[in-house]
Amino acid sequence: MxxxxxxxxxxxxxxxxxxxxxxxxxxxxxxxxxxxxxxxxxxxxxxxxxxxxxxxxxxxxxxxxxxxxxxxxxxxxxxxxxxxxxxxxxxxxxxxxxxxxxxxxxxxQRAHxxxxxLSGEHHWCQGYSEPGSGSDLASLRMSAIDDGEHLVCNGHKLWTTHANVSNWIFCLVRTSEEAIPQRGITFLLINMATPGVEVRPIFMLSGEHIQNDVFFTDVRVPKANVVGRIGEGWTVAKYLMEFERGGGVSTPGLKARLKRIETMAKAEASGDGVRLIDDTKFRARLADAAIRIDALAAAELQVLANLSHGEAPGPRASMMKTVGTELSQHLTELALQAAHGYGGLYQPHLAAPGGPVPGWTAPESQGQIGPDHSLTAAAKYFNDRAGSIYAGTNEIQRNIMAKAVLGL
CATH class of the missing domain: 1.10.540.10 (Acyl-CoA dehydrogenase/oxidase, N-terminal domain)
Incomplete structure (x- = not known):
């Protein structure tokens, strides 16, 4: 190009x-x-x-x-x-x-x-998943009962990223029980400072605090904070998920990561002194990844062109989310291979995990072990396993594509 x-x-x-x-x-x-x-x-x-x-x-x-x-x-x-x-x-x-x-x-709402x-005065988190309602989001149970000018909310959201540093949350809540579960759901904006909102940390296996449980007990939210119409939040949520899944650009980041992996493979040699970049099978894997990234880039440019004409991503969002997250996971596998034995070392004090690591104290006598590029290889690998789950599992995305594109 x-x-x-x-x-x-x-x-x-x-x-x-x-x-x-x-x-x-x-x-x-x-x-x-x-x-x-x-x-x-x-x-x-x-x-x-x-x-x-x-x-x-x-x-x-x-x-x-x-x-x-x-x-x-x-x-x-x-x-x-x-x-x-x-x-x-x-x-x-x-x-x-x-x-x-x-x-x-x-x-x-737009004016406020x-x-x-944009300024950062409001920092947002997403209140979708609940215990038992993850990929099957329409089964959510957090209730919002009509009380005049307010909705009274009770329920529990989990895996809520950065709820501990956010002052606003957008939630899907159930305002009525319907035969079709997608009906009766409302999209609601909630101030995290409202009485009855409680945030509890979820600590990951790697130690950091990024995700949270959020509990709502008799939380009164003005009806003016409803986006769209009461009971029609599923339509709003689907619109949002198109942007979450495919409204951005991921391939430039993937290309930059692939370039860094190539640099790693040139720098690191195995025990017999052979550089990984000289291994023909590994070079073939790098070339395959580059081709797949270029193909995704073409699709992203098409979606950007559509967005510029006011079109939503539509089912392409599911395709881009699936391909993008699986490509990202593949790159973490290549990086872990390129890091050799250094990739398995746990050194969170030398990384930037996206949140605090409570209780971790680095050994006073321990400096950095291994080259800079190996510090995050394993942590990125494990963190990116969630990529094919969040924003709707990739299995769900394939179902959407089968129905919306192939008519199955």
Whole structure:
């Protein structure tokens, strides 16, 4: 793909911005990330810088603070950010709730929430999964009972990423019991400071605190916080999940990761002194990954073009989510192989796991073991196992594609 002179000029503008604003420390922390989420403080600091430039939400319409960019410019922007090692922003607000408010919210909701979402005054988390209601989300039980001008909420959400640092949550709640479970669900915005909201940490096997349980006990929420109509939240949720699954650009990041794996394979030699990059089977795996990433990139560019004309991703979102997460998992396998024996060492104090690691104290006498590029190989591998589960399991995505695309 070749860029036009105007697109190359835009690329140079983005590069100059990154050179000026992205500090060496920010780049270093991003390289040490073990999760898809940046550490909260880093993500918020970078969002403030992007917001000051007007680049925090490129996919939004201009009238709400977005950028009047072509699909090519959006792809260039994502490519340069990935290449430079810029930290990702939390997707729950700008990437998910924001598009929902633009598409289904009232004028008052857009005017109130969108500016605060961009500035970081409001930090959002997602209240979907419940005990027993994960991939089968329509079976959710968190109740919201009509009480005049309010809905009174009771229930339990779990696996709620960054609920411990968020001040707003968007939830799916049940406002009525219907024969078809997708009916009677409402999309609701809840202030986390409301009495009756309790957050409890979930500690991962690797030690970090990113996910949380959130309990709601007689939480009173104004009906003005309903997005769309009461009882029609499933339609709103499906719209949101299209953006969660396929409304962004993942291939620039995948390409940057593949490039780093190639560098690892050139640097590390096995016990007999042979570099991994000289192994023909490993090089074939790298080439196969590169081809698959290029194919996904073509699909992403098509979706970006559709979005620029006001079209939602549709069933392509399921395809992109499936292919993207499985490709990401494949890259973690290649990185773990390239890290050799160093990949199995547990050194969270030298990584950026996306949240605190309570109770962990690094041995005073222990310095770094192994090269920098091996520090996160195992942690990324284990963390990315969730990629084919979150945002709807890949099995669910294949069912959606079979029904919506193949008519099965």
């Amino acid at each position: 070749s860029w036009s002179p105007a697109e190359r000029a835009f690329r140079d503008e983005v590069r100059a911005f990154l050179d000026a604003e992205l500090t060496a420390e920010m780049r270093a922390v991003t390289r040490r990330m073990t999760s898809v989420y940046a550490p909260h403080e880093l993500g918020m600091a970078w969002q403030a810088i992007l917001h000051a430039r007007g680049w925090a939400a490129p996919a939004w319409p201009v009238e709400y603070g977005g950028c009047d960019w072509t699909p090519a410019q959006r792809y260039i922007f994502a490519s340069e950010f990935a290449e430079a090692g810029a930290p990702p922003l939390s997707p729950m607000g700008i990437g998910m709730c924001g598009p929902v408010l633009i598409g289904h919210g009232t004028a008052e 929430y969108l500016p605060r979402m």
